[in-house]
Amino acid sequence: MNEVTARREVVAARGIKVTFGAVKALDGADLVIHAGECVGLVGHNGAGKSTIVNVINGGLAPHAGEVHYGGNGGQHGISAARASGVRCVFQELSLCPNLTVNENARIMHAELAGWNWRVRALALVERQLQDIFPGHGIDCDSTIDDLSIAERQMVEIAISFAGLRDKPKLVILDEPTSSLDAGLAAQLMAYIRRFVGEGGSVLLISHILGEILSTSDRIVVMKDGRVVADRAASAFSTRSLVEAMGNVVREQEWLRSTDKRGGEPVLSMPPRRGQGLAFQAHRGEMIGLAGLGGHGQTEMLLDLYLSRNSNWWPARRKEIAFVAGDRGLNGTFPLWSILKNLSIASLGELSSRSLVDRGQEGMLGDGWKKRIEIRTPDMENRILSLSGGNQQKVLFARALVTTARIVLMDDPMRGVDVGTKQEVYDILRAEAASGRTFIWYSTEMDEIRLCDRVYVFREGAIVAELAGDEISEKNVLEASFSGGEAA
Amino acid sequence: VAGPVSALADTSGKKIALSNNYAGNSWRQAMLTSWDKITKDAVAKKVVAAADPFTTAENQATEQAAQIQNMILQGYDAIVVNAASPTALNGAIKEACNAGITVVSFDGIVTEPCAWRIAVDFKAMGESQVEYLAKKMPKGGNLLEIRGLAGVSVDDQIHAGIQAGVQKNPQFKIVGSVNGDWAQDVAQRAVAGILPSLPEIAAVVTQGGDGYGAAQAFAAAKRPTPTIVMGNREDELVWWKQQKDKDGYETMSVSIAPGVSTLAFWVAQQILDGKQVKKDLVVPFLRIDQGNLETNLASTQKGGVANVEYALEDAQKVISSAK
Amino acid sequence: MNTARLLFSRPWIWSFAATTVVWVVTVVFTGGASSLGLSQAALTFAAFSVIVGIGQMFVITLGPGNIDLSVPATMTLSGTLALKLMDVQDSMIAVGLLLSILLGLAVGIGNYVLIKLLRIPPIIATLSMSFIIQSTAIWANRGLRIKPPDILASFTTSNLFGIPNIAIVALVLSAVAWVLLEKTIYGRWISAIGQSTFAARMTGIPVDGTRLATYVLCAVLASICGYLLASFSGGAALNMGAEYLLMSIAVVVIGGTAVAGGNSNIPGIWGASLFMFLVVSMLNTYGFGAGFRLILTGLIIIAVILVAGGRQSNR
């Protein structure tokens, strides 16, 4: 402990207060990061993690409190933070999708000026990518648009860690692994340890407590805009961490239901591109789509959805709903209120003679606000005023509100906190019992294990089907890498 | 005067093109119809080999310049042009002349010296309106002026003529001026907007085609109808006739005849034929007065514009009188 | 304080404020004598802009890149064909209107076919379409002006209790459009599509059907406007819609509709339409020449936007 406090302060934020209208996002939070340590930051959705990141990063001026970089204060703002060696990977992807990887590096690194910067940028990113994610296979001349969401995340991380002349002093990672699969996440954690070992500092934000516990030196827990615990990582266990966040730990009491594969499938699809296995889903089933990220799971969900949904005629009855994972791309309607975002998929039921009943809509909104704890004073607030995880909850509710009997989920738990996850799992369980079918793509093994049946994807095709007790991390990984034999 | 036989011999292999910059109003449509009528006949009689009309989509000098350049490529012997701008086509016209092509401009004429010009004295046309009014109401009065499209030379010239007329007849005063863009609905809109704030108007001076819209606007505002100078459109003439029959309403109507395109055609043909033609020719504008209203109305197509078409002989008369 | 905030969060307030100022400045010139005449004229001519503006607004709401440039040509063709068909007979008024509406339907479908099947960006698809429509109008009647039936002509040019009939028609259409936009599922759908087409698709909105309906709606409104305008001004002219290209866009954006799509409002269109008419009238009244008039019009537009702009709020 003594050794840690003796180290130099890289960033010190003390007594920070930030309010957005009626919302106290930060209410006197303290966060100090020293050289050579990895600080884990956890807290429920909307606890203020991203907001304090924005303050440290200089993008947001606090209404009270002070931020000091490298011990000497006074300066504040994006430039001051950058000059002090602070880099940030944001929760929302923040690369320019129309530029190539090396052009993005140019934007992030002002010092890449002068002749031949392209070559230098390319070398820089490539070296860094190789360093963090050995064997990544990303072409650094390609446009970000052409990369999958996981690859984009990897690029952003690499660019932030890269340093031309001097390495960054502090790298802030806001939910960096939310779209990485387990393998990539492990590579990143290993790199963080090396980086810290060489004297750098990392602020790691994640809802995956395992990686927080294994990677950080110190863990800071936030709740409702305040820091409620700040101890060495070794002083926490998963259980005590969850409790510090204000949640009750519940045992997984998942009773896998009996095989529901009898009768007509409610949804089916022939083998994709003529390869691998066919897809089938039955009433009340919870089906997992597993495999490494970017191997065609999202594509399959999109195809399933679009094939059952006319683009020209309004559906008389909604039979299928979709929960987006990439909420910026295909989830939220940014100009709208939370309420409108919630109700859009079920307007049919909320209206008579195609006139929307505002009263009924409001009641629905209030009900779900309580049910999944959307942290907002008013459902009429803009959706973008919610924290990332809370936005995701709204998207979740949007699908559950509908009468659809089939729900497709594209990694819907990205950035949702532990407490909410457990509640959502409960809801899913109840809904499945009442006959709803869920098709669930997830990058997290814990979630895959909750499913009745799992299809494993590799290179765009289904290579294995696991049911019941066959569903284990070992089997899934085996199928994702070798395929064939597991079928 | 050369006999038709020799003309037939000399120009029967020649190709003439019409470059027209705008087709979006009734005047231009009448002009194209006249061209079509006269030149079809001329081609059938083998006076010339071809007389193709070309029109651009929008009233733009740049587009017309490109069109003329294409005509050069297509090997026309003469280009008859109604120009979007008197000067902005000069580059393209110069290229045509350099390629040995005869260029005859009419209505919208060009200043490039190598081209022929069949001009209407627009300034005199503007002046004649005020002069007519001065005769009709010696006491003078307030005038409302409806102008055309800002930045176009015809608008500027007619306006200059009207101003000159008012200077000579100081009993008249222009109390309001709006741009009607030579479009009926725009004129009506602009007049309706300014009318409530104007004192009593004795007369409205126009540039052609706006008279009916002005009359409508006065009626809508429940103001006494002033003397509105008309622009030879059939609906204007019909309205005038109705008013005349009702209470002896008097006015005049003046505009350039769309058939002047056919004059330009014959002039081009004569030049190709080897005739000496002066570079500047003048055609009179077509004026309708109280006396000849009925005859003109009878000869005007329903919904069209009062028109005169030219035959070869008329053209030869115009050419020789200019010498 | 709270009411003030509420008022200021309504983007259309500003276009009305500007309209009022311009109206007062114009009327002051004549010592108040022109107030009735000017108001009637303003209502009449604003009505035409409102009708096409509403259609354009629905299209613009569909999101970036969505715009209908075929409005003027559609107006021309509709006026030309309807008046030709009616041929001054009062008994044909309804038939003429029906023809106009069918024509709008055809143009709208045509536009969307180009946009959807040939994947042509709307701005160019509708521009190309407008050339074809314009040609059809030329071919159909060669610019001859046929008079409207008497009853129709007097309907479009007369008043009810001092309010121009045309304005009443526009008001009714606006009310319908307002309900459509604010109260119906369709209104939610176009707003959703305007914010994110992909997200709209993934919530089960029939995106293509909705967009098609919107383009058709815009074309039908333009058609009706052409029919009314031709009747009002005593016959269709080939260039009669030309002014309404910029006008239809200007009234929408000045009225406070988000150009990026997804957010729109109808009252603003009225404010902006009245404003656009009154600005020109005011400058005409004060005797400015064309050059200064244009400059001042531009500066006033920018000033209004500057005052009204920056209305990004969390509500």
Place this chain on the structure above:
Amino acid sequence: MKISSGTVRLIIPAASLTLLLAAVFYMQPRAMSYTGLNLLFNLAVPIALATVAQMLIMAVNDLDLSMGTFVSFCACVTATFLQASPAIGVLIFLGAIAAYAAIGVVIHLRELPSIVVTLGMSFVWGGLAVLMLPSPGGEAPGWARWLMTSRPPFVPMAIVASIVIALVTHFLIMRSSVGVLIRGVGGNVRSVERAGWSVIRLRAGTYALAGFFAVLSGIALVGLTTSADANIALRYTLLSIAGVILGGGEFVGGKVSPIGAVIGALTLTLAGSFLSFMRISPDWQIGAQGAILIVVLALRLFLNRLEKREKSR
């Protein structure tokens, strides 16, 4: 081989231009000469410059509805002040470019929709042009005339100019750091901001650069036409937008291609000539312009499909 999306954005416009050119040559073999090519393309040069200007604005997710009137204004300045007293002319141009930068600043600061502000500006530029030249006239400066009518050996001026414009802007916008930043603003403003750049300066700079190219367009136009009028280039607003789109650019997201934009401008000009050579009845000449636009763009779709099939193979 993997084809980057940038390359695709180029191949398609280039292929449609080639096809159209082949059709024109087939119909009018005379066009296949030094003079022929010059006549076909010289009026595309100012359009290409205006298209590049529009493309810059579109690169930062804005749209300039005043492009046509601004080029007209610049043409009027060229034919009057720049010709009579070059120093004043240059000053006016500098002022106009500064005005463009100011528009960029205003749009950014007040988060205004660019369409409305530029719509307002289009009236202002139009009014200034009418004040300067109430009726058509003025005279091109000798050097501008000389430049636009000069006859370099082997390759006509129109082609040389197009290639120079394409290469210079390609380097400026696709290769240089400034270009990356400009496109970055279009792609994701927040990330550029978070990386410590001043977006307001970037936007102002982009607008100024666009103003500069529009000024060049006005000068080139007067060099060709020898004189100017207040309405001379009104069509450039739509032409420039169409050119950017034809060249593979997009309205949002900073996806632009300067070479594509120049090709787009050439294609649009060529499409007009193609029509003249077809000799259509005057009733349908206007409609045919619409039809040819549709065909050219449909061609884009067709090539796109082919390319997709290649890619998925």
